[in-house]
Amino acid sequence: MRLLHEAPLDPRSRFIRLVLSEKNLSFELREERSWERAPEFLTLNPAGETPVLREAGGLNVPGATVIAEYLEELYPEHSLMGGDAVSRVETRRLLGWFLDKLSREVTEALREEKFLKRVVYNAPPDVSVLRAASANLSHHLDYIAWLAEHRRWLGGERMTLVDLAAAAQLSVLDYLGSIEWPSSESEARGWYARMKSRPSMREILSERMSGVMPPRHYSDPDF
Amino acid sequence: MRLLHEAPLDPRSRFIRLVLSEKNLSFELREERSWERAPEFLTLNPAGETPVLREAGGLNVPGATVIAEYLEELYPEHSLMGGDAVSRVETRRLLGWFLDKLSREVTEALREEKFLKRVVYNAPPDVSVLRAASANLSHHLDYIAWLAEHRRWLGGERMTLVDLAAAAQLSVLDYLGSIEWPSSESEARGWYARMKSRPSMREILSERMSGVMPPRHYSDPDF
Known part of the structure; x- marks a missing residue:
């Protein structure tokens, strides 16, 4: 059986869970406390x-x-x-955007401040880091809204790795209570509601981390 | 004709120049002052x-x-x-390592402090940043040495994108005088000497940036 080593509230782990599920591949999960840098994991x-x-x-x-x-x-x-070069270029461009750029500018900081510091390090969050990451997040949400208004899915006319990467990130940020959702008519919200309804997302959204609870709307597709 | 928009002493631009040359594809270069974030370039x-x-x-x-x-x-x-799954996984793993991790931990900081601050911003370098990046660099050089001792090329038995990415990074770091090369018998040095001899590298190593000169050994394959 395939084994996926993942970490709690890690957007990249969630992304691969979504990819495996969308491809109908079964797998088992093993939780890694990657911040401990265990020698076995480093191998x-x-x-x-x-x-x-x-x-x-x-x-x-x-x-x-x-x-x-x-x-x-x-x-x-x-x-x-x-299948064609144009859509593969666009998929990979936006995959890098949502997997790396959004992580670096927003999610890594908010996960550290709101989750790891509370549950692992027992330290207070740094308010200036929270503020900078939240400001970056609003630009990313604007970009998601722009893409959702101009395309059926974020990467184009078909659902791709781009949607899975963006949904994985938003699921972590929403769990941490960091997203102020715009009105229910927004295209970005409509896109994320569609993603939340997919079976691949349902299992992820049903999980709870001990020590940090998500907002009430978190797992509700009609939020 | 293919046009490559590149920036001076940018390791990722140098990497793609090497890829194009190794594939015998001709191209023209256009210099972008990417730090200016010109609207035409953002499109x-x-x-x-x-x-x-x-x-x-x-x-x-x-x-x-x-x-x-x-x-x-x-x-x-x-x-x-x-061609096979095992080598493609290893190539992509190390491509991410040398293109992203090494950039983030070392090259971006040293390029900013030693090149952009001098030539563009007219500001003194931050010594604590230089020190942290140099400490990170020594770990990366150890890893390159380990790979060069265990394999013919850094990614395996054949030259791959991994060697081009690592050589592009080292060429920038060496231009900035940031590398203390070990003795001439070291495998890492031998691997980089082989890379320096390739026609794809010769053109890059012949360029000089106004305002910052490289050390004397920079473009010499027998350094």
């Missing part, structure tokens, strides 16, 4: 980052982007990338 | 980052990883990735 991924996919045959696939490309090549029949 | 890449490849037919390919994947798919006959 799986010297970068020390989740997720890492361990194949039944022993192949070790470390890192969200590497796993996504690997699964696309192994299961092209359920493509989440698009 | 090419909303992330505001170099490089961006502009195809003769009008297709716009933004970002080093996206360009590398695009060129691999378009010209599989000169593959720089490897």
Whole structure:
């Protein structure tokens, strides 16, 4: 059986769970406390980052982007990338945007301040970091709204890795109570409601972390 | 003709120049002062980052990883990735390592402090930033040495995108005088000497930036 090493409220781990589910691939989960940098985990991924996919045959696939490309090549029949060069370029551009840029500018900081500091480090959040990350988040939400207004899905006419990466990020940020949702007519909200209804998202949205509870609307598709 | 929008001493731009040259693809260069965030450049890449490849037919390919994947798919006959799943996973893992992790932990900071601050911002370097980046660099050089001792090329038995990404980074760091090379018998030094001898690297190593000169050994393959 495939084993996915993941970390709690890690958007990249959630993204790969969504990819595996959308491709109808079964897997087991193993929680890694990646912030402890355990030597056994560093042998799986010297970068020390989740997720890492361990194949039944022993192949070790470390890192969200590497796993996504690997699964696309192994299961092209359920493509989440698009077939022609133009859509593959756009999928990969926005995958980098939502997986790396949004993580770096927003999610890593808010996860550290609102979750890890409370549950792991027992330290108060740094208000100036919260403020900077929230300001960055509002630009990212504007961009998601712009994409949702101009396209059926965020990457184009079909659902792709882009939607899964963006939904994984928003699910973490929403869990942490960091998103002020615009009115119910907004296209961004409509897109995220569609994502929340997918079976691949339902399981993720049903999980609760001990020590931090999400807002009431968190797992409700009609929020 | 292909047009590559690049920035001076940008390791990701240098990486794509190496990829294009190794695949025997001709291209023209256009210098972008990406730190100015000009609106025309932001329409090419909303992330505001170099490089961006502009195809003769009008297709716009933004970002080093996206360009590398695009060129691999378009010209599989000169593959720089490897053919089987195991080597493709390893190539992509180390590509992320040398393109993103090394940039984030070392090169972006040293380029800012030693080049942009001198040439663009007219400000003194921050010594504590220099010190932290140099400490990170020594770990990365150790890792390159370890890879060079255990494999013919950094990614495995064949030269791949990994070697081009690592060489692009080292060329920038060496230009800035940031690398203390170990003795001439070291495997890391031997690997970089081999890279410096390649025609794809010769042109890059012959360039000089006004305002900042490299150390004398910089472009010498027998350094």
